[in-house]
Amino acid sequence: MIRDQLLDAVRQGMVALGVADPPDSIVVERPARREHGDWSTNAALVCSKIVGTNPRELGQALADYLEANRPPHVDALEIAGPGFVNFRLAPTWLHDVLVEAVTAGPDGYAKPNLGDSSSVNVEFVSANPTGPLHAGHGRWAAYGDSLCRIFARCGYAPHAETYVNDRGVQINTYAGSLLARKNGEPVPEGGYQGEYIIEWAGEMPDDITTPSEAAGWGMEFALNDQKEALAAMHVAFDTWSSERAAVDAGLLDSALQRLKEGGHVYEDGGATWLRTTDFGDDKDRVLIKSDGDYTYLTPDIGYHENKFERGDLVIDILGADHHGYVARMSAALQALGHPKDAYEAIIGQNVKLMRDGAEVKLSKRAGDIVLLSELVDEVGPDVARFAYLMQSIDTSLKIDIDLLKKESSENPVFYVQYANARIHAIGRKAAELGIERQPLADTDLGLLVHERELDLLRVVSELPDVLESACADRAPHKITAWVRELAAAYHGFQHDCYVLRDDVPADLQQARLWLVESARVGLTIGLDLLGVHAPESM
């Protein structure tokens, strides 16, 4: 890659200038402003202290060295600002990017091996089996699924998992609520008030009369409902883990036993405690209540321990209301002997759903929830996923349902989908005209010199870096942002550069057809990472 070639040259230059061991903080990057060249290095600023000269002088010396030992594609060098060395490259470096992209294709371009096949277990959604998924859950579904796609492309072996809390008090509450509604009675105090309970109770067979029967039937019904909603969004899990099954399999007992053997457990006030403060938690946590029942934490520890069988790295994707959970789970897993960095919790901020200009509450106990299935029905899985992935997971997400339903330029999804449709329209039109793309080797890419053409290739060239960063930062929204940039560059290109019109010379036409292909490769990869399908015509 061009950047590595430039960086190598810069580092060699610094060695030649007396920096025995050039620091890693030397970078070659794309300057924010085009006037500052195609690439730029901070080497002189970083190394000036080591050499004892001022950055501008060192920069000049570096520029002189590079002038004499010119890396590929470099047209001109200049020193600027406080001591940056800027590279101006011939367009040939972008033509190389085109060749790389279309040769590797959607399966091979932008495929960094960061994970070296190590496995990563990603748990997300994990809703209680006591009701339907609401529109807020969609964020975790879209995020988790996209993150797994990113991991997979970056050389990891991801395992998508969701956890079903199918035991505990909320199940009894749920069963009680179902039975009460079945009998036409108001739900008990603290029960589930949602409209769906009435509806679901109506579907419950008459021979179900006991709480335990209602619980069994209700959980299965809820799970099926959730699976349908996720399937409509094209989200699938490798594993659905049942809390009850984990307890029955003895995962809880064996984890508890090992914690005791490790000396991390003590009794106090009739309860059994885990000394999580030894591993950074701010207070110890109860494992077994004084009434003999486990807290929610205890089976969760057993379950998390078990997840290491399905991942070298275990990641939980949790809502902001669970952030207090992280320190105790991390402490428990460390007490079981796992390295601190083998467990990672990603805390996502909440979803605010707007409809008719007002916020819609998403609480399951309140009446008017917007179901995930409703949202996906209304706008489709692609629009929904794109909307969920537009923002950083660290920010609360406002989703305006009215806006998503509008198929207009106010809705960014269509901008991207339209770019995809136009790319494919070129292909259709070319076929209609009997124009075929000739072998790449016979194509003169040197004809691609229009600013729009080069801008498009610049965006294509950035995908590998964007992907690495999206993976390292667990940030699918960086892919969304890149896809929007690519669409913008493509629309700009297509506006100013004709491909198939009569007056386009045949050799330029060929080069542009390959350019369109490189955009197709990039867009295909980007949209696939988001799990968003784009229609070939609109």
Added chain:
RNA sequence: GCCCCCGUAGCUCAGUGGAUAGAGCAUCGGUUUCCUAAACCGUGUGCGGCAGUUCGAUUCUGCCCGGGGGCACCA
């Protein structure tokens, strides 16, 4: 009181230890005998505040202010 996230343009959000901080929408104006105008081009205001670290801070650290979410022998 403690913990987590956020505070960037009128709105919704990107972004970065660096050289003049971006995009979409909204406003106003312009572009089409031509591969989808669902497009393109032009048009202004902005890093909540105060210190510190640094050659350089919107970015890192501390404090303050503001918004959201947590602080159970609930899950």
